[in-house]
Amino acid sequence: MEFFKSIPTVKYEGKDSWNPLAFHYYNPNEVILGKPMREHLRFALSWWHTMCAEGADMFGRGTADKSFNGKTPMEIYKNKALAAFELMEKLSIDYFCFHDRDIAPEGTTLAESNANLDEIADFIGDLMQKTGKKLLWGTANCFNHPRFMHGAGTSPEADVFAYAAAQIKKAMEITVKLGGNGYVYWGGREGYETLLNTDMGKELDNLAYLLKLTSDHGRLIGFKGDFYIEPKPKEPTKHQYDFDAATVVGFLRKYGLDFKLNIEANHATLAGHTFEHELRTAAVNGAFGSIDANQGDLQLGWDTDQFPTNVYDTTLCMLEVLRAGGFTNGGLNFDAKTRRGSNTPEDIAYAYIAGMDAFALGLRMAVKVIEDGRLDAFVKARYASYDSGIGKRISDRTVTIEELEQHALTQGEVAPVPSGRQEYLENLLNGILFS
Ligand code: XLS
Numbered sequence: 001m002e003f004f005k006s007i008p009t010v011k012y013e014g015k016d017s018w019n020p021l022a023f024h025y026y027n028p029n030e031v032i033l034g035k036p037m038r039e040h041l042r043f044a045l046s047w048w049h050t051m052c053a054e055g056a057d058m059f060g061r062g063t064a065d066k067s068f069n070g071k072t073p074m075e076i077y078k079n080k081a082l083a084a085f086e087l088m089e090k091l092s093i094d095y096f097c098f099h100d101r102d103i104a105p106e107g108t109t110l111a112e113s114n115a116n117l118d119e120i121a122d123f124i125g126d127l128m129q130k131t132g133k134k135l136l137w138g139t140a141n142c143f144n145h146p147r148f149m150h151g152a153g154t155s156p157e158a159d160v161f162a163y164a165a166a167q168i169k170k171a172m173e174i175t176v177k178l179g180g181n182g183y184v185y186w187g188g189r190e191g192y193e194t195l196l197n198t199d200m201g202k203e204l205d206n207l208a209y210l211l212k213l214t215s216d217h218g219r220l221i222g223f224k225g226d227f228y229i230e231p232k233p234k235e236p237t238k239h240q241y242d243f244d245a246a247t248v249v250g251f252l253r254k255y256g257l258d259f260k261l262n263i264e265a266n267h268a269t270l271a272g273h274t275f276e277h278e279l280r281t282a283a284v285n286g287a288f289g290s291i292d293a294n295q296g297d298l299q300l301g302w303d304t305d306q307f308p309t310n311v312y313d314t315t316l317c318m319l320e321v322l323r324a325g326g327f328t329n330g331g332l333n334f335d336a337k338t339r340r341g342s343n344t345p346e347d348i349a350y351a352y353i354a355g356m357d358a359f360a361l362g363l364r365m366a367v368k369v370i371e372d373g374r375l376d377a378f379v380k381a382r383y384a385s386y387d388s389g390i391g392k393r394i395s396d397r398t399v400t401i402e403e404l405e406q407h408a409l410t411q412g413e414v415a416p417v418p419s420g421r422q423e424y425l426e427n428l429l430n431g432i433l434f435s
């Protein structure tokens with residue numbers, strides 16, 4: 001059965017073609033800096049947005065039907081899987097990501113939900129075998145059901161904690177069975193609305209314990225990939241505990257958890273940061289892992305999860321990815337959905353093509369910046385005072401506080417400090433990108 005009849009197999013036609021159902025910059029097997037583009041970018045389809053979300057918002061019901069002609073719940077979810085693989089095939093997407101509740105219907109009991117999951121996971125496993133598509137990461141949806149209204153690991157109710165642990169255990173097992181490269185923990189409702197009813201210390205301790213228990217279980221059953229926390233500052237709760245990369249790094253250190261980060265563009269902007277700031281923060285803390293590729297709308301204060309098309313952002317992102325040494329277990333998951341008004345199957349194809357081309361172009365541009373070398377050379381030169389004299393002694397960590405004091409006392413006023421040349425560099429960047 002073909003689900004997306006109006007979508008052909010999308011091919012690379014180059015930048016001079018204006019076929020909207022072709023790639024103009026994404027040429028999967030083209031080798032750049034010694035690696036095919038598909039391995040640099042490791043694109044993933046997000047099951048929830050693509051196969052499930054029907055465009056409902058606070059003011060209206062869905063505008064798209066994602067039942068894929070299924071009549072029973074299980075048939076609907078099997079058809080979603082068939083449709084997902086058809087789409088990945090047609091769009092040259094090598095990976096996918098899911099929440100447990102995206103791939104199989106929730107039953108009336110946990111045991112029933114687990115049985116549904118097992119059946120569909122086997123079904124998906126067969127499709128993976130046939131097509132060579134891979135699981136970038138799995139996760140558990142511990143935020144949708146009313147039982148999670150005060151959080152999962154941070155719920156004041158111990159029964160909810162137990163339920164979440166059981167649910168994550170199962171999601172972990174499915175992820176491992178399907179050869180997942182990663183397992184993501186996004187905080188869901190792990191946060192709070194008001195301190196008037198909240199024991200923050202207890203909630204954080206419990207959250208860390210939930211992560212420890214479930215990730216230890218993952219290792220025990222043979223998971224070799226990376227565990228990620230996905231930072232987000234707010235929405236759904238006012239104060240999400242995983243506010244941003246720096247907050248999460250502090251949390252991981254406090255509780256001794258060996259996790260990496262899954263950085264989402266729109267979450268970075270909600271936290272008041274740039275995407276590249278969050279990526280760099282992860283990298284300098286040894287926690288660069290994976291990316292949820294999307295973009296927000298700076299005029300709106302919520303997680304709009306739009307497909308990324310801003311090439312400036314994708315360029316600066318890919319520059320960070322290349323500088324961090326590229327992805328190992330991570331990749332670019334399109335945690336993005338078409339707008340409510342873009343409700344046809346073709347819109348899904350246009351959206352993925354736009355996002356994939358924007359990142360392919362970003363990769364090409366980032367390579368240009370690196371090969372040009374002037375930006376890197378500028379930054380290196382800016383810190384040259386640490387290469388000799390007192391600076392070298394600081395770099396070597398051999399200097400004493402007395403020597404530094406003596407140096408400051410005897411040198412007189414510091415020589416005019418060089419300009420940071422921001423505008424010059426911004427113009428240089430444009431010159432490199434558009435030359
Ligand atoms: C929500 C998050 C979510 C995670 C996976 O804002 O981005 O989609 O990526 O649970």
Ligand code: NI
Pocket residue numbers: 186230264292335
């Ligand atoms: Ni996300």
Ligand code: NI
Pocket residue numbers: 264266267303305335
């Ligand atoms: Ni998000």
